[in-house]
Each structure stands twice: as structure tokens, then as C-alpha cells.
Amino acid sequence: xxxxxxxxxxxxxxxxxxxxxxxxxxxxxxxxxxxxxxxxxxxxxxxxxxxxxxxxxxxxxxxxxxxxxxxxxxxxxxxxxxxxxxxxxxxxxxxxxxxxxxxxxxxxxxxxxxxxxxxxxxxxxxxxxxxxxxxxxxxx
Numbered sequence: 001x002x003x004x005x006x007x008x009x010x011x012x013x014x015x016x017x018x019x020x021x022x023x024x025x026x027x028x029x030x031x032x033x034x035x036x037x038x039x040x041x042x043x044x045x046x047x048x049x050x051x052x053x054x055x056x057x058x059x060x061x062x063x064x065x066x067x068x069x070x071x072x073x074x075x076x077x078x079x080x081x082x083x084x085x086x087x088x089x090x091x092x093x094x095x096x097x098x099x100x101x102x103x104x105x106x107x108x109x110x111x112x113x114x115x116x117x118x119x120x121x122x123x124x125x126x127x128x129x130x131x132x133x134x135x136x137x138x139x140x
Contacts, residue, residue, distance in 0.1 A: 023059045023084065033139060034062040035119065037109065041068040043076040043093035044107035044123050046132055053085025063136065065121045067109035074105035090123070090132040103127040 023034065045066040051057035062084075066077075074094030080086040094105015103126030112120045117138040123131050 023062065033136065034060070035121075035136070036062070036064040037111070038064055038066045039068050039109075041066050041076065042072065042074050043068070043091065044109075044125075044131060045077060045088060045092070046090040046121070046123070046134055047080070048087045048089050049084040050087065051085060053082075053087065055083050055085070057085075059084065063121075063134070065109055065111075065123065065134070067107045067123050070106050070108050070126065072106075074107075089134075092131055107131070 022036075043066065045064075047064040047066070048061065049059075049064065050061040051059055064086075076093055077088075077091060080088065092107070106126035108124055108126070110122045110124065112122075114120070119136040119138075120133065121136075122133045125131055
């Protein structure tokens with residue numbers, strides 16, 4: 001930040017300044033690991049972002065977990081933007097823009113933070129079938 005204004009790096013995709021601000025804040029504040037939970041989508045996914053793969057590299061690695069829609073047509077995902085070096089670890093979508101009554105193309109997520117600060121994300125379809133799980137251990 002300079003003069004209270006966010007300075008974007010060269011080659012930065014201008015689509016989402018908010019996530020860029022959060023990533024910069026996380027590193028500058030020493031807050032530690034950052035996790036994005038995204039719900040306004042039409043597919044299910046787990047993305048890992050790392051500076052080793054990124055256009056912009058002044059950040060700590062972080063995760064994004066995506067789950068949706070619980071009651072709308074399923075489609076996607078689009079091509080990932082390379083700004084934060086995404087790796088699509090998991091992705092699942094239903095039939096293109098369909099809302100099947102079988103529940104296999106609708107998704108939701110569950111997050112559990114236990115007493116030991118272990119952060120577990122479980123992505124499920126509408127039948128409650130687990131389609132992906134990731135356990136993140138705290139960094140001490």
C-alpha cells in the first residue's frame with residue numbers, strides 16, 4: 001500500500017481487488033494461513049494457490065474451497081486466472097446448466113474446527129455423499 005491506495009503488480013488480473021487485499025493483509029499482519037470459502041458458484045472445487053506458480057508472488061500459500069449450487073443449475077468451472085498460481089486439486093460439476101433431481105450435481109460444504117485447531121473441509125453433493133475432504137493442520 002502506498003498513500004492509502006492499493007498498488008497492483010504488473011500482470012495482475014484486475015477482476016478481484018478484494019482477494020488481493022486479503023492476501024496482502026494476511027502476509028503483512030502475520031495472520032498466518034488464509035482460507036477462502038466460496039459459495040456463489042455452480043460447481044464444487046478445492047484450489048491451492050502458491051507463489052511458486054504465480055504471476056504475483058509476494059504472498060503466502062492459501063486454499064480456496066468452492067461449493068454450490070444447492071438448488072440451481074450446475075456448470076463450470078471457467079479457466080483459472082494465474083495471478084495467485086492456482087492448482088485445481090479437485091473439481092466436480094453436474095451436467096451443464098442442469099438441475100438434476102438426483103442430487104449428484106448440487107454441492108455444499110462443511111467446515112469443522114476442532115479443539116486442536118485442526119481445520120477440516122468436507123465437500124458433499126446434495127445426497128450428503130462426500131466428494132472431497134481436506135484437513136489443514138495449524139502452523140505453530
